[in-house]
Structure formats: C-alpha cells, structure tokens
Amino acid sequence: MSSITYSDKIPNNVNLSEDRTLQRALEQWQPNYLKWWGDMGPDDSQNFDVYLRTAVSVDPQGWAQFGHVKMPDYRWGIFLNPAEKDRKIHFGDHKGEDAWQDVPGEYRANLRRIIVTQGDTEPASVEQQRHLGLTAPSQYDLRNLFQVNVEEGRHLWAMVYLLHKYFGRDGREEGEALLARRSGQENNPRILQAFNEETPDWLSFFMFTYFTDRDGKFQLCALAESSFDPLARTTKFMLTEEAHHMFVGESGISRIIQRTCQAMNEMKTDDVSKLRAAGVIDLPTIQRYLNFHFSVTIDLFGADESSNAATFYNTGLKGRFEEGKRMDDHQLKGGTYKVLNVQGGQLVEKEVPMLNALNEVLRDDYIKDSIGGVERWNKVIEKSGIPFKLKVPHKAFHRNIGALAQVKVSPEGRVLSDAEWKANVDNWLPSETDRAFVGSLMGRVVEAGKFANWIAPPMLGINRQSADFEYVRFN
C-alpha cells in the first residue's frame, strides 16, 4: 500500500524526491502557502494542540490517525490513491483507450481551467471560516472546524501539485494566483460566487458544510471519473476527507434542530419571539438559512445549458456522478434531458441535448442527495412530536446563474412579480434581523464537555472519544 513519506519537506506518496525540479518548484511555493495560512487560517489558534486526523497512508488502516497537533505543524501534503492497473477511459469519445498519465496537448487549457476552479474553492473555504474559532459553541465543534480547515488547505496542495507537475510555467503561475485571490475581496475575489459569501456565524457554517461541501462531493466525484488519471486519483482521496466536512454540517444542523425542539417542548410554544428570548434558533429561521445556502450552492453547478460541460464530457475530462455505475452508452450522443426555462414569464420544461445538459444532470443528482439529508433533519423534528417540516426550495428559487437568473420565483416554484418578491423576501431568505439574532447567540464555549445553549451535544465523539474529551488544548 502507498505509505506517505513524512521525512520530505513536503509529505507525499508520489516519490517527490525523485523529481528534483518539481520538488524545488513546490518548495518555493510552500513558504508562500505557509504565509497565506498564517494570514488567512483560523484566527488566534496557532498555538493550540488540536485533536486532528492525519493520514499516514492512503489505505483504510492508515488514513485516519488521530493525535493532538498544532495546526501550523499539520502535515499538509500530496496524497494520491493507489493507481488502478491498466485503467481505461470509460466515457466520452476516447472510451476504451488507456487513461492518460499525462495531459494531452489539445485538452491542456480546459484541464487547467477545471483544476484551477476546483483548487480555488479550497483556500476560499479557509478564508470564509477564519473568524469562526472565536465563537465556537464547544471544544468538539472547534476541533471539527479546525479539521475542516486543515483539510481544505491540503486539498489546495493536491490541486497545486497537479498544476506544478503537469502544467509547467502556466501551472506555477496559477499556483501563485491561488494564494493571491481572497474570498469576498472586491478587486481580487475567488472565482465562484458562493465562495465569496460570508460565513459569519455557526448556523451559516453548518449550512455551508452541509450544502456547499456536498457540492464539493459531486464535483470531486465527477472529477474522480476523469480520463486524466492523476486528477482521478487525487480527487478520490480528497473525497474521503470531504465526507467529514459534510458530516460536520449535517450533524451540526441536526443538533441545532434537536435543541430547538427540546426548548419548544419544554416551553410548550412555537412562538418565535419566546424561543429567541430563550436563546435557541427557531425553525423558520433555520428554513430561511436553508433556502439561502441551497440556492446559492446549486448555482455552483453552472448554467443549465452548457457547451463547456458537453466538451468536458466528450473529451473525457469530467464524467457524471457515479459514471461507472450508470448503465448507458457513456457517450450520450442521442439523448435528451429536461431543463427548466422561462417562457412568457412562466417556468416550462424544455428538452435539450443530454450532453449540453450535463450541469443540470449533476445538479439534479445533487438535489436528490441534499433532500435525503433534509428528510433526516425532519425525522428529528418528527420524533419530538412537532408538526413542522423543513423543505428544500424549488430549483428556480433565488437563482443567479443560467436562464433562471432572469426570473423571481417563490420557494414553492411560483413565478412572481418584483413587487411580490420584495414584499416576501424576508420570509424566504435570512433578513438582517435574522442574521443579527443568530449572530447574537454566538459566544465562545470551550470548557471540555460544555455546549452553547442553542445546540445539543453530538451523539458520538470524534473517534469514539467521550463527551468531555479535551479536543483542543489551549496552551
């Protein structure tokens, strides 16, 4: 199995020391990375010992080793899943040919663009979350935030390795640019809009890790099918780490809901003002946050009709979610797919060539997966005996990309006039008052085993540790 060399300056399982040019290039990038981490990593946390999960190899026994580590000493590195012998391209025009171990010249620009776009989201998450350590609801949550942070940092490494190794000077320049952009900065923002949104409070963070990191799962899964083998192997390993991020979000929201329901039952009320006065987050506010994060995230999949998506698929750069498990011809030339469109101010379904609708296919797969988790949150509410259901809004609600960006639609899918939208927007999306209220609950709780009033403790500790385990040691 591929074990990871930690004696090199840059931990890796790709025999980096055998390629001195690449090693030097990455070692030149590293100080800038560390400086970026120092500037943009979690605030005031350089000296804590955090109970982090680190990989020592990429096989099941080795990749989840736990121990207290100072975050700047976390062993960020370059880890690829083991190569699959004689892997073949399994979709698109090159189906049946050997997977590429190098970048084909004609696809160089597109591949670089895909890798840079994916890479850019990774440091963006770190930047978006950097202030949250100061308002963590428990040591357990603080530890989870830090784990997400270091892994996002490692994912940046994973993409920068590909850029440096396979894209020469262009790749090195793109690598530098990844450290120069900043989330939300006006003159040099991150590439995708969702990664320029603020994550000002923990409800937003959990929504982000549930919805937006789930987008990461789908994008990474699609890239794990790629004919460019190093990209497929890198993203496969990233997926195993991404799962923890989604867990943080799903369980975080679930715990907030549980605490709210408990307060509703204790106080025998669903009166929002009484619940807010009791310091818990009312369910309608959770619904509005859900609406916001869901709609911003589904924009990340791109336009409903996209010739780029068709090109990426035809040329074998990016497959569909679980491409290998689908039973069709994996070329999709004659197929069609229904996408939503606006005609005469109404939403209508329109058949478009399947290849041009691949963004929509991935978005629909994502939506199905997201709904599953929302239903699990509803189980928590149902178990408490409270008649309330959370729902994901209509696909056309609050969209800013593609054909649907031109129309205002209610969460149920009704097309609205501007006036109607304005009159109701505060019922559907978090208002300034909502954000101010949620923000007011954010105080730091870091005594081992203690939790903020607005969130329930987790069902299980990390690595089966007890509830009062010292996840973070403040030195």
Add this chain to the structure above:
Amino acid sequence: MDMSDLQAIKQHLIDPEICIRCNTCEAICPVAAITHDTRNYVVDADKCNLCMDCISPCPTGSIDNWRNMPRVGAYSVEEQLTWDELPPELTVEQLAELGVAADTPPVEAPVPQSAAGVPDSFNSAQYGATLPPWSAAHAYTNLYGPKAAEKTITATVAGNVRVTAVGHEYDTHHVVLDFGSLPLPVLEGQSIGIIPRGVDASGRPHHARQYSVASPRNGERPGYNNLSLTIKRVLQDHQGNAVRGVGSNYMCDLQVGDKVQVIGPFGASFLMPNQPRSHIVMICTGTGSAPMRAMTEWRRRLRQSGKFEGGKLMLFFGARTKEELPYFGPLQNLPKDFIDINFAFSRTPEQPKRYVQDLMRERAADLADLLADSNTYFYVCGLKSMEEGVVLALRDVAQQAGLSWETMGAALKAEGRLHLETY
C-alpha cells in the same frame, strides 16, 4: 436446520440515524458488502468478512455497530434498507427463542482468501485474534490510569542492565521495577505504561509510554512483587534522522533506587495458554522479544517445578546482528529439548539477509503440524513491517500442507490462537 444454522454471528450494522450517506464505506469495502438506496447504507451479512477496513475512514462513527444474531436470522439487506433507527439488541430470551443458547459465543464470519491471492492485497491484521486463548488466566487491566481511582502507582528501580553487546550503537536495557507492597498483578504478554519525568517543549507533562512486560506472572524474581521491561534506547526515527526518544532514554538512564510513575496493566488478549500441553510459537524482532521472554521463563519455571506436560515452545527471533539481539546469551543456555530456537540475522557481514519469515518457511514441516494442532498458539511481536510477511508465511505453510487457509485463518482468529502485536 443443521448445527451451523444455530450459530450466532456478530452482525455488522450501520446506524441510519447518524450515517450521513457519504459513500466512504461503500467505496472502501474490499468485498463489496456495503450497498445503499436513496434511504440507507447497509451491510450484507453474507458478504461482510469483518475486515474492519470501513471503520476508521467513516467520519461519523455510525459504521461501528454490532449485534449478536442467529446466523439464519441475520437482518437482511432489504430489511435494513427500511430502517430509520437501529433495532435494539436481542435479549438472551429472544436469542434463546431463535435457537441460540445464551452461552454460544458469536463466531465471526469466515475470513475469505485475499481476492487475487497477491501479497499486496493481503491484510494480515484481519487474522489477529481479539480473544485470549481459552485457558488463559484472567488478566487485570487499567488498575492505574486517568480513569482509575488511583492515577498512577510508584515503582522503585531495582535493576538496570544492558542486554545487547557493549560498545555497539544499539543499546537495549533490561529494567527491573519493584512495586513493594502495592498491587500490580500482571500476566505474560501484558504491558504497562511509564510516565517519563519532566515536561515536554510546551511545558506539559509527558504522555505515558507503553512497554511489554518481560518477566513472568510471579515476578522477575519468583515470589517478589517486581517485573522487568526490555527497552531499546531510541536515537533515530524511522527515517534515520537524529531524535532522542523521550521514554526510552528516560528508562535506560534510570539508576537503581529511582522512583518511576506507572499506569496499567494493559492488554487482555495477547496472553499465554495455561493448559500445560499447549504449544507456543513465538515470532519476534528486537524488543518484541519481551513478552516471549516472559512466556518462556514462565514455562521454564513450571518445568522446574514439575508442572510442565510437554507443550512445545518454538521461537523465531530476528535482529540485524547477533550483537543486537537482546538476551542472546541466556537464550543459548536453554535446553534444546525445552525450546526450539531459530535466529534470523539480516545484517551479518558477508551473509545473505535472513528474516524470521525465511526461517519459518524452512521450518514449514514442523510449523504445519503445529498449525493443524488446535493446542498451538502463535504470537507475533515486533516491527509492523514483519507482520504481513509472517502471516503470509503461515498461510503458505498451511496451503503447502494441504490445509485450507480460509478455514485455518478464521479458526486462528476465532479461537484466540494468533496474536499480533506490532508497532
């Protein structure tokens, strides 16, 4: 219904209330035992070989659930797909109604042969037992430690001697600790923790370091409340970089009369059989010899007192050179009809490199007889890198002798006959 239908199994289940359906377990399972629909991720009891590959990569902990079930009544995939929560454990009465007696130990699923039979897909750890031999004495554990009433026990150093050749770069010590009138009952194969004196670079007390006990149950000196440890001074890390091991240097530098803080004992499965006709095969490298010394010495004392009934002892011991092999001299002095010793040296000048697994293959005929005898127990202790080679050698020995490794491997695990402790 035949007897196998009445067997109990430990069924692996996933908690649907905690699982986030991230697919990590399904992607990682080497035998495709995990499947899902839009509602749940579930484990097929007929396919799961309890290899545990899915356990640590699961981000939620939902994967780590087990139920004692009758083999024929195991929850089906279809049934699990409808669950919103895990069913409660069956009570003794419910199991009895299903034909499983309360004292039936659950047998774990048979360990299938590695898919292609190729060494790089061989998972040696899955054959290691988690149960002690049936005749092992009862082990006490965690009498002292963070969760015990007494956090530590104080020992006095009663001896500290070097047991490898003097003047060599490697320095292994035999340290004797005396507990006076305080209780610390230990068995051969157990370990204790030592808390090195002082603080680390950030001013915190050091963590405990764990060492196997090298003396038998009635003390380094029979009838005394003491024990011994075999400790190698660590001056290099695994990559050969200079590093001074905190615990090993602390221990090797102790003087007679010094006080040491101890926690433990630890370990409840790497224990020797008490049944005096049982055979013991010991395979070790370096300081992995500590538990082997303890077992050998306990058998030697039994033999002296006339309580030994002819169980065989076989030792495979590896080191880089004979100068680096702890206890080399004393081992040479043991009677040949008491213990069958095989040394493997990997760095003897002008000699080919030999590893413990090479010797095991040379002794295949004797090992095959011992493997086939259910009174034989195997113990492996030492560097992690030896483990796979040793278990592969056992597999080859079994197969060459016409024994099914599928059956044998599963039996070694289920009957507490193969114990792996590597680091």
